[in-house]
Amino acid sequence: MRRLMPFMRRKTDRADQPDRGSETGALTGVMARPSRRPSLRSIMTGAMILGGLAAGVVLYIERASLSVAIIDASANSGLHLQTIEVQGRAHTSKDVLMAVSELTLGQPMLTISLPELHDRLSTIGWVKDVAIERRMPSTIRLILTERVPMALLQTEGGHRVIDKDGEIISGADPSAFGHLTVVAGTSAGVNAAPLLNILRTEPELFAEVWAVTYQSERRWDVHLRNGIRVRLPETDPRTAWSRLAIIDHSKQITDRDLAVIDLRVPDQMIVEPNIPVRGRGRET
16 A cells, blocks of 8 residues: 655745745835836827817917907998997086097997996996997997986085985086085985975975975975975875975965974974074074
């Protein structure tokens, strides 16, 4: 019987085996990076990007050149600004309008930017809005909507002309609008329009009004030209004003020597006579 011989491990020469320690030591800290050649896809992608950038630059240059060429061609064909038409101008100075517009007769029509022109004209105090039309071959039309002066706002620096929104109209000369009602008091300007509309419902009585004052930002006092102060109620001033007009028409109450007509109590009228104070004259 053959005996099973114990498995004998063949001795291996250490020189035949790789030096694991040396390999490990050689890889410590630095990983050997395999050399990578650019793939065809990356080369193509880079070429496309560079080509796109180059095309964009060329396209931009071509478009800019084309725009200049179009403007030059239009100018050479006679598309120059020759006429500026203005509609709706009542208070805006012609000199100011032309200076702010920066329009020059003879300039090529296509060099005029309508949005920029609109922005410039909107800075003029009298101009509330403006519509602009470019009419080829040679006309620009400006259609103005001007602010409507409503009253004179009393400020620390003097009177200022305001419109129905309470906006100060810059450039408006108050001395040219002395016929307008003076409004005074905190936030009076932005709240005066409804009251003035009420006062105008009685034209004869309104003709005697020269000023209104906003009291505690709640109600109004109306000052007549003869010095009488009419105290209107906080609620329903229209009814009180109409009642005063009816009474004044029949009894001429505003012609009397009064200091105050108080209408703050519904269905009542309280009057205060004008009593001069010695040494001070008339006090209202």
